[in-house]
Amino acid sequence: MKRHLLLCCLIGIMSILGYFYFQRKIIFIDHPTIEINSPFYYKKYIKKVKNGSINDVTYSANDLNNQTLGHYTVTYFFKGKTYHLKIEVIDTKKPTIKESESLKIEKGKSYDLKKGIIIKDNSNQYNLTIDTNDFNPNQIGNYTIYYKANDLSNNQTTFKRKVTVVKKIEIGTHIESNKKIVYLTFDDGPSQNTDRILKILKKYNAKATFFVTGCHQEYNQYIIEAYKQGHTIGLHSYLHEYQDIYSSKDAYFKDLKKIKQMVKQLIGIQVHYIRFPGGSSNRISKNYCHGIMSQLTREVIKQGYQYYDWNGDTTDASGDHIPTATIIKQATSETHQNIVLLAHDTDAKDTTVAALPSIIQYYKEKGYQFLGIDDESYYVHHDIQN
Structure with a gap:
C-alpha cells in the first residue's frame, strides 16, 4: 500500500514537472519586421514567455542582415529549447530632403543644382531626379525647381526649392552679418x-x-x-x-x-x-x-x-x-x-x-x-x- 502510494506521488510530481516543462515556451508577435539599418532588439518580438522570465531568453542573430531587404531567421533559446523566428527587413520610411542654403545663380553661369540639398534615407540608396520645369539660368528672375527622391522600396519624397537668377553675384561682403x-x-x-x-x-x-x-x-x-x-x-x-x-x-x-x-x-x-x-x-x-x-x-x-x-x-x-x-x-x-x-x-x-x-x-x-x-x-x- 505504501509502495503504491509512493509510486502515485512520484507519478504526480513527474506529471506536474512535465506539465510545466512542456508549457514553457516563447510566444512571438505576429508578422515580425525590422526597419532597414535599424538596431535589433530581441525582446521587442516576444509577446509572452510562458512559465518563465523574458530575461532568461537568449538569442543568436548571426544570420540577420539588417542592411539588406529580405527574410531572415533569428534563433532564440529558452530553458533548453530552441525557437526560430522568421523576420523580414523592410523599408517603410520616406527619404527626407531639405535645403542647407538658399540658391542664387548668376545669369549665364553653370551651377550644381544638388549643392545645398541634403537627403537622408534609411537604406542610404536612393535615386534623385531634378525637374527644372521652366527654369532658365540665362534669364533674370525667380524660379522653382522640383526634387524627387525614390528609395529601394519606392518610398518617394518631393521637395520644392526657390531659385533666384541675378545679373551678377558679388562674392562675399566685408560687412559683418548681424547674426553671430x-x-x-x-x-x-x-x-x-x-x-x-x-x-x-x-x-x-x-x-x-x-x-x-x-x-x-x-x-x-x-x-x-x-x-x-x-x-x-x-x-x-x-x-x-x-x-x-x-x-x-x-x-x-x-x-x-x-x-x-x-x-x-x-x-x-x-x-x-x-x-x-x-x-x-x-x-x-x-x-x-x-x-x-x-x-x-x-x-x-x-x-x-x-x-x-x-x-x-x-x-x-x-x-x-x-x-x-x-x-x-x-x-x-x-x-x-x-x-x-x-x-x-x-x-x-x-x-x-x-x-x-x-x-x-x-x-x-x-x-x-x-x-x-x-x-x-x-x-x-x-x-x-x-
Whole structure:
C-alpha cells in the first residue's frame, strides 16, 4: 500500500514537472519586421514567455542582415529549447530632403543644382531626379525647381526649392552679418584626420570650410564626403611650395588652375573660394618675388575669385602637437560678430581635432552658429605686406 502510494506521488510530481516543462515556451508577435539599418532588439518580438522570465531568453542573430531587404531567421533559446523566428527587413520610411542654403545663380553661369540639398534615407540608396520645369539660368528672375527622391522600396519624397537668377553675384561682403556666425576653416587637407573632423562636425551639427591642397590625394575621398555633408570646399594650393607658387603671377595661377581642376573632378563644380598659403599678409613671398601679393590679391578678384584671410586663430600653425588646452584657449578668445577661424587639417594636427568639441560647444553656448562659406559670406582681408 505504501509502495503504491509512493509510486502515485512520484507519478504526480513527474506529471506536474512535465506539465510545466512542456508549457514553457516563447510566444512571438505576429508578422515580425525590422526597419532597414535599424538596431535589433530581441525582446521587442516576444509577446509572452510562458512559465518563465523574458530575461532568461537568449538569442543568436548571426544570420540577420539588417542592411539588406529580405527574410531572415533569428534563433532564440529558452530553458533548453530552441525557437526560430522568421523576420523580414523592410523599408517603410520616406527619404527626407531639405535645403542647407538658399540658391542664387548668376545669369549665364553653370551651377550644381544638388549643392545645398541634403537627403537622408534609411537604406542610404536612393535615386534623385531634378525637374527644372521652366527654369532658365540665362534669364533674370525667380524660379522653382522640383526634387524627387525614390528609395529601394519606392518610398518617394518631393521637395520644392526657390531659385533666384541675378545679373551678377558679388562674392562675399566685408560687412559683418548681424547674426553671430563662426566660419570654421581648415587649411592644408585632406589628411588622415579629415574623417575625424567630419565626424565631430556631424555630431555637433556644425558646418565648416576646407581649403584643400593636392599634396595628399590618397585622402581625396574625404573632400567628396565633406562636400556631400554640406561643407564648403575652397582652394588652397596644389603643391603648397612657397618658392614655386610665389615665384611669379603666372606660377601662382598655374598652381591654382591645377587645384581647381582637381576639385572639379571630385565634386563636379568650379570652386571660386580661395585662401593664399600663409594668408594675403604673408611676408615670406618677398623672398621669391617682390610685390607679388599686391598683384595677386587684385588679380584673383578680377578673375571671379574671393580670398579669405581670418580674424580668429587656433594658433595650430605655430607647430605640431600644440597642447589641446592652448588651442582651445586661443580659439575661444574672439568676440567678433562674425569669426573666420583658422585651423589646419594635417596628420600632425591631432590636438586640433581633440580641441574641436570644446571650441564648438563654447561658441554655440554664446549663441553662434557654425556655417560654411558661401557667396554671401563675410570675408576678412589682411593688410598686404608684400
